[in-house]
Amino acid sequence: MPLWWNEFASSAEASHLLSQLSFPQRDHLKSRNDFSRPMQKGENRHHGICKSFSIRNCENVSRLGLIVGKKVGNAPSRNRWKRLLKEAFRLERGRFSHPLDVVILVKGKKAQMNLHEIQEMFRSLSTSEER
Secondary structure (H helix, E strand, C coil), X not given: CCHHHHHHHCXXXXXXXXXXXXXXXXXXXXXXXXXXXXXXXXXXXXXXXEEEEEEECCCCCCEEEEEECHHHCCHHHHHHHHHHHHHHHHHHHHHCCCCEEEEEEECCCCCCCCHHHHHHHHHHXXXXXHC
16 A cells, blocks of 8 residues: 555545445435335335335435345346445435435346436435425
8 A cells, every 4th residue: 555545544534535435334224114114105206217215314314225126137236236326325415405215126127227327316316305
């Protein structure tokens, strides 16, 4: 590692930057109740092969839950979907005017979307929640 890395990694600026780039466990929806609230009471929208459910939460942070069915493909393709969705959410969650619980359901055979299309999906969530 370069010598400058040690100085940068120990600085407060670095820890702030890294915290913005991370996707910690507190940002995940985990329990059945966490998933059922947005799906039953929240706003739902179709985005091609994805369906999103979103509702305001009383936490200080927006949280994401993912449902990627086996019809999407084999395990590596499902994991790729999850990585893309998490990355797009991490990049776009700052645009939400208030904290949201978001559940994304991916269905369909041979599902294809790139990161920019997924980011647009999250941007549409942020604009629909402002209304």
